[in-house]
Amino acid sequence: MAVRPEKQAIVAELKESFTNAQGIVLTSYKGLTVAQDTKLRAKMREAGVVYHVVKNTMLRFAAKDLGYEDLIQYLEGTTAVAYSSEDAIAPAKVIETFIKENNLATTETLTVKAGVVDGKVINAEGVKALASLPSREVLIAKLLGSMQAPVSGVVNVLQGTIRNAVYVLEAIRKQKESA
Known part of the structure; x- marks a missing residue:
């Protein structure tokens, strides 16, 4: 399937960001209020973490090109990506802390899907373990x-x-x- 030039640029940007990233976390943000999302984005910026919503198809192309085939299985539903080029733990720590502080652990509002650390794909439990470091x-x-x-x-x-x-x-x- 051919990718249009504007989408190729997005995929290229994702690949470059992921290549430079120490840690990457994929989340599902379904049901997050605007106020919660704004607060989460502010926490991410404070920690030096880049956070944005990405289409699964774009992520799929980038993951495939980078050899993160194991990540593709997590690309269902809404997906936001958080990554840091400085600290491998920061994205996981910010998200897990935000979930605890806002009592979102029992809801399906903000959930961790998977992550990548040192080129290795980890599941949601791995991300939680990483956040506890x-x-x-x-x-x-x-x-x-x-x-x-x-x-x-x-x-x-x-x-x-x-x-x-x-x-x-x-x-x-x-x-x-x-x-």
Whole structure:
């Protein structure tokens, strides 16, 4: 099936965006009010996430060209795509937080369909697991803390050895003074 030039441009733009994206999340937004949608878009912008509604046929072409064939099965009904070129976790985290804050978990208003992280397609449960991960800054802080702990231990051991040497020298000095 031939794609018209204006639609080819949309597919090319999607492919470029997806190629540069660290994390991608597909959602169904059926039943979302205008106020909720506006609020969600604002949260996305704050987190540096691009969010827009896309036709499934355009997504299908882009997914096929990029080798994301596993994503095609999720392209039914309404579809919005959220992606970030900086943080793989941000799209998932913003959407899951928004769902919890607005009590949308029990409704079918805003649901996660699937996602892509590091070129791998993940299902809705995978996106939820991704959203529960700590932020990049927290992970880096934990890593640095765990790297710093052994160094602190070595410093304490060396200080203890030096302290003991000082005590021995002080004892020898006192012994020589009294003799």
